[in-house]
Amino acid sequence: MDVLDSLDPQLLAHAMQVLRLCVWLVLLAAIFTPLERLFASHPKEIFRKGFVTDLGYYFLSSLLPSVLLSVPLAPLAWGIHRVIPAGFTMAVAAWPVWARVATSILVGEVGFYWGHRWSHEIPLLWRFHAIHHSAEHLDYLVNTRAHPVDMVFTRLCGLVPLYVLGLGSPATKEGSLIPVLVVLLGTIWGFFIHANVKWRFGPMEWLVATPAFHHWHHTNDSPQLYNKNYAALLPWVDRIFGTLHLPPDKQPERYGIDAPVSPVLFGQLVEPFLLWRKPSAPAEQAASARAASLPGETRAAHAADAPELIREK
Numbered sequence: 149m150d151v152l153d154s155l156d157p158q159l160l161a162h163a164m165q166v167l168r169l170c171v172w173l174v175l176l177a178a179i180f181t182p183l184e185r186l187f188a189s190h191p192k193e194i195f196r197k198g199f200v201t202d203l204g205y206y207f208l209s210s211l212l213p214s215v216l217l218s219v220p221l222a223p224l225a226w227g228i229h230r231v232i233p234a235g236f237t238m239a240v241a242a243w244p245v246w247a248r249v250a251t252s253i254l255v256g257e258v259g260f261y262w263g264h265r266w267s268h269e270i271p272l273l274w275r276f277h278a279i280h281h282s283a284e285h286l287d288y289l290v291n292t293r294a295h296p297v298d299m300v301f302t303r304l305c306g307l308v309p310l311y312v313l314g315l316g317s318p319a320t321k322e323g324s325l326i327p328v329l330v331v332l333l334g335t336i337w338g339f340f341i342h343a344n345v346k347w348r349f350g351p352m353e354w355l356v357a358t359p360a361f362h363h364w365h366h367t368n369d370s371p372q373l374y375n376k377n378y379a380a381l382l383p384w385v386d387r388i389f390g391t392l393h394l395p396p397d398k399q400p401e402r403y404g405i406d407a408p409v410s411p412v413l414f415g416q417l418v419e420p421f422l423l424w425r426k427p428s429a430p431a432e433q434a435a436s437a438r439a440a441s442l443p444g445e446t447r448a449a450h451a452a453d454a455p456e457l458i459r460e461k
């Protein structure tokens with residue numbers, strides 16, 4: 149106890165946070181490792197390629213993005229809070245908790261969908277998001293493989309609409325509860341949808357995101373299958389925006405991306421900032437593939453106009 153008392157309280161708090169993450173990691177491994185052995189969608193080793201890098205991401209993604217996120221989110225939330233009429237915020241605050249939580253999940257999901265979609269379609273954002281897609285084997289731990297810039301951007305897209313609609317507020321401590329809940333739900337569900345399990349859930353798959361749904365998002369089988377299934381929780385959001393791909397009796401064969409990505413954590417964190425490197429955007433590849441399937445003259449016209457095709461979903 150004397151040793152603990154002599155430690156810097158902030159250092160102690162950080163150490164406790166790391167310890168808590170270790171406990172969560174053991175719990176996650178205890179749940180998913182046996183399930184992924186028994187019901188594997190693609191048989192693979194536990195310590196597969198990139199496992200150590202993803203362990204590094206587990207700690208990094210749990211500690212860093214929340215700190216980084218507060219840098220843009222705090223001023224944005226306060227700015228929005230000043231602009232939104234107090235009467236509107238009070239009216240929303242008077243809703244029953246279940247209505248506020250349900251609306252927040254829906255609104256957060258639509259915000260996340262578009263943040264994720266832009267991360268595929270805008271080359272600058274894809275540089276960072278490509279790290280998540282570089283995984284060649286999917287399992288629960290791939291959920292944490294994300295560049296901090298990518299995580300901050302998509303979370304921001306999911307959370308800002310909540311503050312605009314008065315479902316979150318920076319003015320009180322309770323005002324952050326629902327935004328935190330939305331992020332937590334997405335994170336926990338993320339481990340499940342990345343899991344290497346072959347389970348199918350019938351019609352339920354159209355309502356709630358499943359491993360089959362998200363695995364198609366990671367497929368590298370064909371460029372025509374890129375840019376599908378952006379939702380984190382609700383696949384019908386993809387259906388509304390025309391990006392759903394969920395065949396009932398098939399599963400992807402290959403995952404990953406064709407562009408080379410550094411095998412080590414540090415390299416993956418730095419590479420997206422090296423603007424002279426040109427990673428191939430899946431959106432551009434999908435556009436070229438579609439153009440290639442068109443007849444002669446039309447193909448030439450479309451090849452010169454790839455961005456238009458990217459938007460044509």
Ligand SMILES: [Zn+2]
Pocket residue numbers: 264268277280281365
């Ligand atoms: Zn993606």
Ligand SMILES: [Zn+2]
Pocket residue numbers: 280291342362365366
């Ligand atoms: Zn993923």
